[in-house]
Amino acid sequence: MHLSEGILPMKWAAAWYAVAIPFVAKGIADVKKKAKAEPYFKPLLGMMAAAVFIISCMPVPVPTAGTCSHPCGTGMSAILIGPVMSILVTSIALFIQALFLAHGGITTWGADIASMGIAGSFAAYFTFKLLRRFKFSFFASGFVAGVLADWATYATTSFELASALHGNKPLGRLFITILIAFIPTQLPLGILEGFLTGGMAAFVARRRPDILMKLKAT
Amino acid sequence: MRNEIFADTFARRENIFTRIDARIKIAFIAASILTILSSKTPHAPFVAALLVITALSFLRVPFKILALRLAAPLGIALTLFLIKIFYCELNSGLLITAKTMGSTLLVLFLSMTTTLDRLLAACRWFRVPGLWIEICLIAYRYIFVLLEDAITVYDAQTLRLGYSSPIKAFRSIGCLAGAIIIRAYDQSIATYEAMMMRGYRG
Structure with a gap:
């Protein structure tokens, strides 16, 4: 989910930066440790950022809510490389998108990382791990993880918009209004994201199970 | 374009x-x-x-x-x-x-x-971490490579009627995502080996 440049007032933009930066810093610290043992990991993260960029750069405008909609791709990256590194990858994909596609923004970068990176990645990762523990198939686990990652992202974005723009009106009312405004695109897009993530997990498990083993994504 | x-x-x-x-x-x-x-x-x-x-x-x-x-x-x-x-x-x-x-x-x-x-x-120069910048540059370089691959796979799927019905489309899009991930993984190994041959030490 991408909030357009300039939509958030300055104090809210700064507040979401404060939320996002510690997660990105933790991701950087983790990569430094991991890259010592597995030096190919940095190029792998670069490739994953490129993949997230490609998947999440198909915007569908949702004018009533003031944002764009699209598959996130973060559920997929969280399953493969873990939630914290997925946040790092998302921060890079969002930065390039904001610069070259006017998709998202530099001032809304923190808020976009919070919704797409933090909420989306953690929702997908824990859902996938939980369902795999109960022996669900790769497709079913990936499907539910993808759907929940997408919906968690959009719920967070709705909260970000509502908290910044509610003014004198009640926060809860605007939050619900924005959530409802997202429904026409988010319900189908969440399901699309589910097929994307579940299909990816099943395809990789069938064709190249060594990748899932290597990344401990089983 | x-x-x-x-x-x-x-x-x-x-x-x-x-x-x-x-x-x-x-x-x-x-x-x-x-x-x-x-x-x-x-x-x-x-x-x-x-x-x-x-x-x-x-x-x-x-x-x-x-x-x-x-x-x-x-x-x-x-x-x-x-x-x-x-x-x-x-x-x-x-x-x-x-x-x-x-x-x-x-x-x-x-x-x-x-x-x-x-x-x-x-x-x-503004003190953004070097590691973040390094990964960002790799990502930008390979966006175009992966995009070309994604378009090639998508075109092949379309020619084989992979998007001719909603159910086929859902199946095809999952395979497309999986193919991109496999390509990204293999490319990361190849890139690392090529970089190492040129003196890269992480």
């Missing part, structure tokens, strides 16, 4: 704006965006938007490219404006529209006059 939308083609041209140091441009754009965000009236953001459009016209950036890049934020800004008019909040609507357009155009101006490598070198 696809590469012109994604790539920093315009930033590689030789002109007065591309010759300015990236650090100066970043500082100027950041200060301008902060001014726009703290503005209480739409005048300053609209003036900034007009100035950027004039500068980009001077740089002969095709209107079609600019329109494509601005389509999503422009559509959103105009609709928010109409919603605000509906709620009799004309000034507030104008302000949000102006802020969105002004700040979006400023960022586009930066990306159309500065190549990503220069931009990231300047970011390093």
